[in-house]
Amino acid sequence: MPVLSNQFAYDELVKSMNQRSLEKMDTPLPEDFLILNFSLISTLNESHLLKLEEEFSNEHPDFVRLVHHPIYGALSSPDLYPGIILDLMHNIPFLDNVYRLVDRLQILMNQEWSRPRILFVHCKAGSDRAALVIGTYQMQYLGMSYHDVVKEAEEIAGRPLYSLQRRGLKWIAYYLRDKLNIQSVGEIH
Template identity: 25%
Template structure:
């Protein structure tokens, strides 16, 4: 990529954030008084759409037959990394610095450029055995933290949410890791769900990242058939 193309990319990524998309605000899990959501980025221009996000969450909670908690705590987990957009990260960081009543965690997710299903099966299984050592994303860490946070019951209810930018790719990767590990979903069900959140399939690197985690979870009797390939 040349210098001019790099500058153009930076400029474009400064204007692609459209704020909360209600269709991508999805209730993932509920334990006690706490709720877990996946969303797209709440950043729109220079603003962080917390009010709009709460409105969308309240609707999804009501549709699920629950009542939106009064004055809940919020904990956001951002999956974006700096080169996604300096503007995105700056806007989000600034918002949470100015709203200390909310919690914010940052777990940059990259996915994988290697498709485990392109490798000999014995090699994919061997590498998956040591997944927590070599894999940057290590979905064990963030899914464990999300689960522990959800399990921790405090006087004030919590709404926990995680997002990338589009709410489709890395969000789908973390979502798939969570539901396979804790809700006993299969890799096929997780990937099929991810692929219908938007009118396209999740990007290959996010799919491969989820696929590696499936192979790792196979060692614990979870994930189902990791060789599944959806029909395009």
């Protein structure tokens, strides 16, 4: 999350997003846009960061809309359970309700807006919890495989994903493939 001098660093965020847009898509950001800020910040130990986001969003509703949805990950790996137990566990809502958040992202992506909007999905560092949410979206709506999602997330982070989020992504991959029949998820290992 961009913070400078104990304030939400909006200008730095926009500059960084514009640079990334130029690098990845060879196009700058539009002149006028709204940032839909999906903050995955924990209220357990990062509440001071959430407060900065809330203050900026309240003061500048024309620039940023804040959606707070804390994400943590999964304590256990689905690899620890036999198939029949795994199948039963798919019926239990996921710890962080990531599916609901990803469905909300999809609705917002398809909603009509009076001006362009930019999704900013982040946690404190923007690597692990954000990867869990973005990876779920990529598998569910963009047809990416579990393997490709993990590979891309680790390339962006510059290191392996933390175990809580890697296990969470694995649970979600099994759910998407085995319960929702999204076969593009592919092999899960």
